[in-house]
Amino acid sequence: MDDPFRHDRRQVLGGMLAAGLAAAAPGSLAAQTKPRGTVTIWVGSWWAPQVPITQKLWEADYPDVKLAFEPLPINGYLDKFTTAALGGTPPDVIDLDSTWVSTVAAKGLLQKLDDVAAKLDVSDISQAVWLAGRFKDAQYAIPARGGPEVYYYNKTVFDRAGVPYPTAGWTHDDLLQIAQKLTIKGEQYGIGVPADASDPSNVLSLFCPILWHFGGDFLTKDNKAPAINTPASVKAITYWSDFYVKYGVAPEGTPNFSTTRDLMPLFEANKLGLISSSSNTFDALLQKPNVKWGAVLSPDKINRAGGWTMGVPVGAKNPDAAKLFLAWLCRPEIQAQVMNRFPASLKARKLPPWNASKWDIFVEAEPFARSVPAVAGWFEMQTALITNLQKVLVKQLSPQQAADAAAAEIKKIIAENA
């Protein structure tokens, strides 16, 4: 099959362009391959306000290709994509949470994007989220949104309880104490603990840093065995679940709560003191002038590397134009204008509006960000873990029992995906 990028490279080598113009390649490529048609793009619902500006900028560069965005709610987002992909009707571009890429790639639902990656200045892209788009030494997704996790605090809730706001350098011991001081049962709660398996990434936003802080992990270093039931991991599960089970500093209903659907409304209603989240929440709160809030680095600084990456599904009807779009979106000046969440491009972060001081917190947090394992079957593993974590919250299992049950399931998943 003809590879348009290889064809382009030949022409470049033929003397039309000098080597090293990788960043400018998307534009030149378009001029030569004359892409046409429509590119269907599935994205999270937060993209909705950015769709007109994205289409406008794109049309200026590529008037013959239309971008058709479909913003979707986060709950059940991946299920919708996999259902469509297996049914043979995937979009041309799918925006994926960085924790999903390995699972989807392992099932053969994404095309390799090494040809696109070869044209990009990788040093300009946040490494944590770039690596999350890799699986078995191949690039399957190109990041557009980066952003480590930080903590958001509600000033009204803090003021009502007479508790000083958290500051950088606070610890997990401080977190527990603050959450306890903030809680006035039935009126306001210290911390939001997402635990709904339909929005697993946000569950991990809080859980991962706690797990890593206590020295635990999901898998062993070689990714060949579970490590979730080691003493350190069990200690972390105990700390995490005690917010709800022992101390009651998380709202009632926590076992079924997700960040976007349940915790954010409570935070905005001044009933919740702290939530852990990405730049997603930063932008969402900027839109709520009535909420008095602040953001602070995670306790002990450790956090989960968030981010969203875009892939081209197998079966995409317009893959060439889709790849062109991915390369176009990586241009710093485009990403700076188009994104309403922390961009993955380091150069974009130095352009307006991202060079404003309010975004510095994400730059400060990034060196302490870690990613979840990029292994086959990861999605199943996190579902197994979250289901067992829920069992701790509803007191069906102790942390050790839940960890052992999760480890047994993870071991089986590793074997099945070997």
Add this chain to the structure above:
Amino acid sequence: MSLLQASPGRLGGRPAEAPARHKPSWRARWNAWAPGYLLVLPAVLLIALMMVYPVVQTVYFSVNKVQLPSFRTTFVGLDNFARILSNPDTWPLVQRTLIWVVGIVVCRIALGLAAAMVFNARVPGIVWLRVLVILPWTIPSVVGANLWRWIFQTDSGVLNQTLRSWGLESWALNWLGHPDTAMMAVIIAYTWAGYPFVMLLILARMQGIPQELYEAARIDGANAWQQFRYITLPSLKAVLLVALILEIVSGLNSFDTLVIMTGGGPAKATQIWGLEIYKTAFTAFNLGGASALSVLMFIAVLVMFVFYGAANKAAQRQRKEVA
């Protein structure tokens, strides 16, 4: 010869003058029926294809390991079934599915029957009240499920706020966040969304019951309960059986309400068989396992309806003997 002429008595043509005493030959019968069969053949083929192909495909997948995205299959025999039956989570899954189906069938039929009796009254404005009560059925399930999710919120939900304002603090439970109450809460929401359909079915039949029967019963001194027990209920038997079947199927197929309200949680407390099939297929990407689960459900439903058919025939025979 036109098709109509060739199909005497079946397609509107005149009855054929067949010999009365002799059984028509195979050829004569074929000549008589063939045009009719030919006419319906495309539709029959289409329906058969639409119904049979997915079933065959599911059965085929259930004895194979299915590799994605090519759907390449490797025969594994009954391995997928053995895994399901040896899984310690399977029996609790069966129990939850039974609780769910029985719960929604009983609640929807009971509420539908009660509502039909109320709205069968002949009073001014009853038509508008009927329209009003049908509204839950017309609301999209996604909207209805989210509505109930907010109602059942522990801290800020309407239900608990109301209970607390009445001084019933101990009744304000963690409805969706606790395994003991989550199933009940979802059954309530699902009942609310579907009982108007049952009500409509029953109401339509109730309005066909001759009033003379009730008048005669009243003259004979029958009280309200006796009228219901000996006139209304027997008259509704057929429609109640239809409602029963439809609601069992609806219960087994239900998906969106459960996904939106609880996602099968907490701790799998509301994960029923249908949801397990979906998650096995699209979260674990195990199409072979999901197909095996589907085949097992298909067999269970088939057995249930065979028993139902046998029981129904026996009841009909009994009624005929009594008559």
